[in-house]
Amino acid sequence: MKSFNRRHALGLGIAAAGGLLLPMPAIARTVNRANISSFTMQSWEDHFDRLGNGAIVADTTSRALHFWSGDGQEYRVYPTSVPMSEELTKRGYTEIVRKKVGPSWTPTPSQMERYPDWKPIGPGPENPLGTHAMYLGWPAYIIHGTHDTRKIGRPSSDGCIGLYNEKIAELFELCPIGAQVRVI
Numbered sequence: 001m002k003s004f005n006r007r008h009a010l011g012l013g014i015a016a017a018g019g020l021l022l023p024m025p026a027i028a029r030t031v032n033r034a035n036i037s038s039f040t041m042q043s044w045e046d047h048f049d050r051l052g053n054g055a056i057v058a059d060t061t062s063r064a065l066h067f068w069s070g071d072g073q074e075y076r077v078y079p080t081s082v083p084m085s086e087e088l089t090k091r092g093y094t095e096i097v098r099k100k101v102g103p104s105w106t107p108t109p110s111q112m113e114r115y116p117d118w119k120p121i122g123p124g125p126e127n128p129l130g131t132h133a134m135y136l137g138w139p140a141y142i143i144h145g146t147h148d149t150r151k152i153g154r155p156s157s158d159g160c161i162g163l164y165n166e167k168i169a170e171l172f173e174l175c176p177i178g179a180q181v182r183v184i
Contacts, residue, residue, distance in 0.1 A: 042066045047182045054179035056096075058082075058143070058161045060089055061184070063153055065143070065161060067171060074174060081151040081162035088159045089183075094137040096179045099172060103133035108140040111158055131165045132172040136181055143181075144168060 040062045044055045057066040060082040067076045083089040102123035111118060121127045130145020143161045145168035146152070152164055161183070163171065 040064070044068045044072075047184075048180055052178070052180055053176050054174075056143070056175065056179060056181045058181065058183045060091075063155075065163065065171070067175060069174060070176070070179075076171070076174070078163050078167045078171065079152050081146065081154055081156045081160075083157050083159045084155045088157070090138055090141055090159060091183050094141075094181050094183075096134050096143075096175060096177050096181060097137050098135040099177060100133045100135070101172070102131065103127070103129045103142075103144065105129045108158065129160075130162070130168060132168045134168075134172060134175065143171070 040059065042057050042059065044051060044057070044066075047057050048055050051068055051070050051072055054070045055068045058064075058080065059066065063080050063082050065078045065080050067078070068074065104120060104122050105127050106120040107115065107118040125147050128146065128148070129142065130147055133142050133144040135142050141159055143163070145165040146162040147165065149164060151157070151162055156162070
C-alpha cells in the first residue's frame with residue numbers, strides 16, 4: 001500500500017474542494033498547467049519564432065519570469081514583482097541590451113515628478129535595483145534584483161520586473177546580452 005504524504009493530502013483537498021473524489025493521477029492531469037504558486041507554465045514557442053540567444057517571458061499576471069537558454073536545455077521560472085499599475089506596465093517585445101553587477105539607481109523623470117526629493121542611489125543595500133540589473137531595450141525598464149523581499153509576488157514596481165537577489169544573480173549568469181524578452 002502506498003504511503004499517504006503531503007502531496008496526496010493536497011490532491012485530496014483539491015478534489016474535496018471541487019466536490020469530487022478522483023484518484024491522484026486524474027487530479028494531476030487536471031492541474032498540470034499551474035503549480036501551487038499559480039505560475040502558469042509557458043512555452044517559448046507560444047511567444048517567439050526561435051530561441052536565438054535565449055528567451056525571457058515576464059508574465060505580469062502570474063508574476064513569474066520564464067527563461068529558456070538558447071540551446072533549449074535550461075528552463076527556469078522565477079517569482080517576480082511587477083509594475084503597480086497598468087499605466088506603468090509596458091508590454092511587448094524587446095531584448096537584453098546591457099547587464100550590470102552592482103547597478104546604480106537614478107529616479108526616472110516620472111518618479112521625479114511624483115517624488116521630487118528622491119536622489120540617485122549607488123550600489124549597496126539601499127539600492128532598489130538590488131545586486132544585479134539586466135537593462136532592456138526600452139528606456140528605464142529593467143529586470144533587476146531587490147533587497148526588499150516583500151515586493152516579490154506583488155505589484156510593487158514603477159515598471160520594472162524585480163527578482164530576489166539570489167535569483168537575479170542566477171539569471172544574470174544564464175542569460176546573455178541579446179536574449180529576447182517579451183512582457184505579457
